[in-house]
Amino acid sequence: MNPSEPASANPLPTGLVRYLPELEPELQQFLGEAFPKRDPQLRMARWKWMFLESARRLGVPPMVWLFRKPQGIIAHQGALTVSLQVAGARYTTGWFVETFVLEKFRKGPIGTGVIEKARLDLPFNLSLGQTEQMRSIQLRTGWKQIADLQTLMLVLNPSQVFQGKFGNPLVRLAAVAAMNASRRIRRWRGRPRGNAPAIRHLDEFGAAHDQLWNEVSPRYQTTVVRDAAYLNWKYVTQPGQDFTRLELTRNGKVCGLAILKFVEPAGSYAYRRCFLVDFVVDPTRDDDVRWIFEATWQEARNRNFDAVFLYLIHSRLQQLAESYGFLRRDPSRYLLIAADGVPEAVQRAALDAQTWFVTQGDSDIDRPASSD
CATH class of the missing domain: 3.40.630.30 (Gcn5-related N-acetyltransferase (GNAT))
Structure with missing residues (x-):
């Protein structure tokens, strides 16, 4: 200097x-x-x-x-x-x-x-x-x-998903036929039974969605707070992302939210993937949960996508997803915590896997592919 x-x-x-x-x-x-x-x-x-x-x-x-x-x-x-x-x-x-x-x-x-x-x-x-x-x-x-x-997959178009998976075309055709039969049976058994909610696309989240979270949050013991402020930060203002935000209402009252992401074929994936990134619903109301899956299925099908992926930690919601037709795949992510600075009762609750609700929207695994 x-x-x-x-x-x-x-x-x-x-x-x-x-x-x-x-x-x-x-x-x-x-x-x-x-x-x-x-x-x-x-x-x-x-x-x-x-x-x-x-x-x-x-x-x-x-x-x-x-x-x-x-x-x-x-x-x-x-x-x-x-x-x-x-x-x-x-x-x-x-x-x-x-x-x-x-x-x-x-x-x-x-x-x-x-x-x-x-x-x-x-x-x-x-x-x-x-x-x-x-x-x-x-x-x-x-x-x-x-x-x-957990990684869960709902196959919508087996012929595209199985493209290149089998050397013998006859084996692939048989696998496609078996998958089609299986998914129809599973989806029929797991489909929602009650009155269909109205479904609309959202630009942003507001007071009605705060009310939904306040009503359903006591049903979740350990989870990130998913109020409107969080949802707007995560799924409206996130740079480089384009999420589809669905609102489900019944009798004028919001009963569920679903956040979707659509990804075109890339890398080792030769098929179009929809991700159910996050959702807000009362986990004790089975039919409302099934309508979240149904709304996702409808949106993906209308866009001609081939499969829906769901990443999840929550035993009851996972059971409902599998009964709807989602298939379990090998996990590649794991929840870890360090909670030395909280009371013992809080530590005990947090160390119990059965208390958690985690989705793809948690952490940064919903980031754009170009962010890797």
């Missing part, structure tokens, strides 16, 4: 630091190096939505932990800020995501240190497992694995 130039009055901190607005230029550079395949037009916008907007919504500082050297940021740990209800209490906590250390610094303790600092700063921490390496680190540092995030 030229001696005639004044020294910076507030030099940027180094070591383990929390988010500061002054660090955003370095954050942009870090994100570009860490995630070069991400759309540069969305990279910073999604980062701000994930960490700044989620925290602002609940009135807390952004849940972002960084390791900074004088030359810039070299490690990052973030958490999507959410309100969690468990054992009759609410906690402002976060889904741990975006754990990354620049490659040339991975051999040292920096990555583990950032992860551990983030865990210690929050009384209750959530994760959907991320990579096998990340799960291994978490389990070594006190996290507990609670449940598998």
Whole structure:
């Protein structure tokens, strides 16, 4: 530095630091190096939505932990800020995501240190497992694995889904015929029986959806609060995403919400996939739950999509999904928690897999494919 130039009055901190607005230029550079395949037009916008907007919504500082050297940021740990209800209490906590250390610094303790600092700063921490390496680190540092995030698939068009799955075309035809027969029987048995609700598309969520959540939330012991503010942040304002939002009403009263995402064939998937990303419904009202599945099926069929995917932790809802015709596949995500900073009764409830309701909308697994 030229001696005639004044020294910076507030030099940027180094070591383990929390988010500061002054660090955003370095954050942009870090994100570009860490995630070069991400759309540069969305990279910073999604980062701000994930960490700044989620925290602002609940009135807390952004849940972002960084390791900074004088030359810039070299490690990052973030958490999507959410309100969690468990054992009759609410906690402002976060889904741990975006754990990354620049490659040339991975051999040292920096990555583990950032992860551990983030865990210690929050009384209750959530994760959907991320990579096998990340799960291994978490389990070594006190996290507990609670449940598998079940993968369920409803096949609408077996001939397209099975395309390329069998070498012998006769075997494929037989498999398609068997699947068609099976899904018709299962869907007939599991179809909703009561009066059909009115179904409409939503642009945003409001007071009627707060009322729905207030009515059904006591039926869920441990879950992220899905009020209108959360639903708007997650499924209306999320950059780079285009969700279909369905409202189900009966006798003028909202009885269910479903959030869908439609994905065209890509990579190893040669068929069109619909995802039932999230939903709000009374889990004790079986027919209302079935109408959520039916509304999803109708929307996917009307758009000529080939299969519906549902990621779920909730034993009763999973049973209803399978009775409707969803087939279980091997899970690839796992719910982990670290809850050392909450009362013992809350820990006991959170460690019980039977208390949880988790969907694809939790954490960041509903992100655009270009965000990988």
